[in-house]
Amino acid sequence: MKKHQRQKPKKDDAAVTLGDRMNQELVKLLKEKQRELKAAEENRMEEEQRKREERRLKEKKKSFEELLQESDMNWKDFK
Numbered sequence: 146m147k148k149h150q151r152q153k154p155k156k157d158d159a160a161v162t163l164g165d166r167m168n169q170e171l172v173k174l175l176k177e178k179q180r181e182l183k184a185a186e187e188n189r190m191e192e193e194q195r196k197r198e199e200r201r202l203k204e205k206k207k208s209f210e211e212l213l214q215e216s217d218m219n220w221k222d223f224k
Contacts, residue, residue, distance in 0.1 A: 207215075
C-alpha cells in the first residue's frame, strides 16, 4: 500500500495581495475615508479634552456655598 502524501500548496513568486486585486480608485476612496475618520476622531478627542478642562476650571471657581448646595449629602445630619 502506498501512503498518501500531503501536497503542499505552491507559493507564487509574485504573491497577489488584496490591494493588488482591488480597483485603484476604490483604494483611493478607502484611504481618503480613513483619513477623514482619523481626523474626526482627533477632533472629537480635542473637543472632549477642552470640555473637561472647562468643567475643571468652572468647578475651581465655585464658591463654598455653591459647592455645599450641589452636594448630595445631608449636612444637617452632621450638626
